[in-house]
Amino acid sequence: MIGSLRLRLFFVLLGATGAVWLAAVTWIYASSQRELEHVLDTRLQEAARMVVSLVGSMQGQVPETLPSMAAPSSPANYERQLSCQVWSVQGRMIARSGGAPEQKLSDQASGFSERQIDGEAWRVYAAEDPEKGFRVLVGDRLGLRDRLVTDLIKGLMWPALLIAPLLGLLIWISVGRGLRPLQTIASDLGRRDADDMSPVDASRTPSEVKPLTQALNTLFDKVALARRHEREITAFAAHELRSPLTALKTQAQVALAANDPAVSRAALQQILLAVDRATRLVRQLLTLARLDAHAEIDDRARIAMRPLIEEVVRATPRADGIAVTIDDELADVVWNGNRECLELALRNLHENAVQYMPAGGEARWRIGETPGSIVVEDTGPGVAADELDKIGQRFFRGRNKSVVGSGLGLAIASLAVERSGAELRLGNRTDRSGFRAEIRLRSDR
Numbered sequence: 143m144i145g146s147l148r149l150r151l152f153f154v155l156l157g158a159t160g161a162v163w164l165a166a167v168t169w170i171y172a173s174s175q176r177e178l179e180h181v182l183d184t185r186l187q188e189a190a191r192m193v194v195s196l197v198g199s200m201q202g203q204v205p206e207t208l209p210s211m212a213a214p215s216s217p218a219n220y221e222r223q224l225s226c227q228v229w230s231v232q233g234r235m236i237a238r239s240g241g242a243p244e245q246k247l248s249d250q251a252s253g254f255s256e257r258q259i260d261g262e263a264w265r266v267y268a269a270e271d272p273e274k275g276f277r278v279l280v281g282d283r284l285g286l287r288d289r290l291v292t293d294l295i296k297g298l299m300w301p302a303l304l305i306a307p308l309l310g311l312l313i314w315i316s317v318g319r320g321l322r323p324l325q326t327i328a329s330d331l332g333r334r335d336a337d338d339m340s341p342v343d344a345s346r347t348p349s350e351v352k353p354l355t356q357a358l359n360t361l362f363d364k365v366a367l368a369r370r371h372e373r374e375i376t377a378f379a380a381h382e383l384r385s386p387l388t389a390l391k392t393q394a395q396v397a398l399a400a401n402d403p404a405v406s407r408a409a410l411q412q413i414l415l416a417v418d419r420a421t422r423l424v425r426q427l428l429t430l431a432r433l434d435a436h437a438e439i440d441d442r443a444r445i446a447m448r449p450l451i452e453e454v455v456r457a458t459p460r461a462d463g464i465a466v467t468i469d470d471e472l473a474d475v476v477w478n479g480n481r482e483c484l485e486l487a488l489r490n491l492h493e494n495a496v497q498y499m500p501a502g503g504e505a506r507w508r509i510g511e512t513p514g515s516i517v518v519e520d521t522g523p524g525v526a527a528d529e530l531d532k533i534g535q536r537f538f539r540g541r542n543k544s545v546v547g548s549g550l551g552l553a554i555a556s557l558a559v560e561r562s563g564a565e566l567r568l569g570n571r572t573d574r575s576g577f578r579a580e581i582r583l584r585s586d587r
Contacts (some may be wrong), residue, residue, distance in 0.1 A: 147324075151317045156310060163302060167295060175291045181336065182287060183254065186267035189224055191282040194269045197228060197276060223286050225264075227279040229484040236276060247279040256284070327355065339366040389416040445484060447475040449515060451507050454488045463501035466492075469508040471475045477583045479562040487558040487566070490551040491518050491579045498522040498577065510580050519578040555579070 225242035229235055238244070248255045248266040257264050266281035327342055339362045344355035390413055397409035410519040448468060455466050477484065495505040499522040510517040552568065565582045 147552065148314075148317050150320055151321075152310075152314055155313045155317065159309065159313070167298065167302075170298065171291060171295050174294055178287065178291055178294075182282065183265070183267070185225070186254075186280050186282065187269075189226065190267045190269040190278050193226055193228065193280065194271055197278070198271045198274050223282050225281055229268070229275060229277045229279065231272070231275045235536070247281045251277065257281075283436060323351050324354075327351070327358075331358075339363075339369075341467060387416075387420065389413075389421075392516045442479055445477050445479060445481050446473075447477060448472040450481070451488060451492075451516075454485065454492050455507075458489060458492050458496065460496040461501065463503075464496055464499055465504045466496070466505060468508040469506070471509045472507060472516070475509065475583075477514075479564065479583070483558040483562040487555040487562075487581065488518075490555040490558075491581075494551045494555075494579070495520040495522070495577065510582070512580075512582055513579055515582040517578060517580045519571055519576055521574065521576045524575050524577050527570075552579075 191376055214470065225241070225309040226239040227242055227247055228237040229246065235244075243259050245259050247259070248257055248268050250266075250268045251270050252268050255266050255268070255505060256368065257266060259489075263284040263289070264281045264479045266279055268277060268279050270277040277458070323346075327347070330342065341359040341362060342355045344352050345360075347355055397406045397413070400406045400409065451468055456469065460466070474485050490544040492505065495518055499505070503521045505518060507516065507518050509515070510514060556566045556568075559581055567580045567582070569578055570576070571578045
């Protein structure tokens with residue numbers, strides 16, 4: 143496996159160029175051989191017809207012997223390629239060219255034929271003059287034809303082999319120039335500080351590199367958003383923890399300085415409230431961080447809703463005089479999802495319901511109007527109309543906030559429900575004052 147993209151592209155381009163070159167040579171070889179055979183066959187015909195014309199121009203019948211004939215020759219390396227014989231129609235050799243075999247080149251009266259003579263393959267053309275009573279045979283060796291084509295291909299290959307190193311160098315340089323935008327991006331990223339999340343400039347990058355720069359810019363946006371979100375959580379957490387910690391110190395000083403047991407007891411009760419608020423805030427922050435760390439929850443199981451709601455209700459403290467009702471119809475609802483996420487959502491929704499109601503209020507769990515949905519509603523003051531679109535945002539508490547609230551409960555419930563593939567809908571009740579939360583689940587009844 144080649145680790146360098148430049149080397150990989152170099153070998154791919156070099157291999158592709160070599161394959162194209164080889165295909166071109168093969169095509170040239172085949173087409174040259176075909177054209178050469180046609181040209182040489184035409185030359186055989188012309189040579190035979192020329193000899194027939196010369197011999198036929200003699201007065202009277204053709205003599206029994208003719209002077210020595212010199213066959214048309216090719217220049218340089220292919221001299222004496224053609225061989226010529228003149229035979230009478232009765233089968234007597236009248237004449238032959240120098241280098242022509244004594245054996246008859248062909249038994250055909252006319253036309254092309256091929257024949258083996260002394261271990262060599264010959265291509266022969268025969269032409270006949272019936273009136274004069276002779277036949278002319280002109281042939282050449284097929285081995286010489288193959289040699290012609292081979293010499294032609296060699297003539298093409300030698301320059302190609304000499305040019306190959308130069309071609310490889312040009313490919314290497316071209317690949318390097320083509321990858322320069324990637325090197326520019328890498329250099330730009332290498333010079334950045336850890337806090338620099340500015341987008342990569344893609345105005346001059348090729349279209350093939352733009353998907354990479356767009357993906358990097360999208361990643362930078364997500365990282366910047368996550369870091370901003372972490373800073374906001376840290377700032378909000380510091381702000382929210384400051385109040386209970388200050389209250390702890392103040393009430394502890396009051397308890398130490400008070401001589402009246404009633405004052406000391408009241409101060410200690412306020413300390414307990416501050417500790418409860420700080421504990422709840424820390425627990426919610428840890429829960430929120432755990433949910434943020436897992437984009438998808440795959441651990442799913444069939445969960446009976448009523449027992450889980452009863453467990454959440456028992457584990458959630460509430461003020462005296464607040465009633466909680468769980469409809470019997472919930473016993474038939476079973477949800478296929480992640481138990482931990484569902485328990486987080488139910489606990490935070492229930493805490494939100496019971497802590498905003500005065501004494502004598504009621505929180506009720508029931509089946510919603512949509513099949514498989516669950517609703518929890520309370521008889522508290524509800525949410526102001528101008529704040530409904532902000533409900534569920536992190537650290538938003540609104541005007542009707544409680545003493546121990548931190549503005550994270552509904553945010554945690556919303557995120558937990560989303561991780562489970564369900565949907566959370568929040569709003570005021572329409573039949574009376576109070577708040578309503580609905581979880582739309584996938585259920586089997």
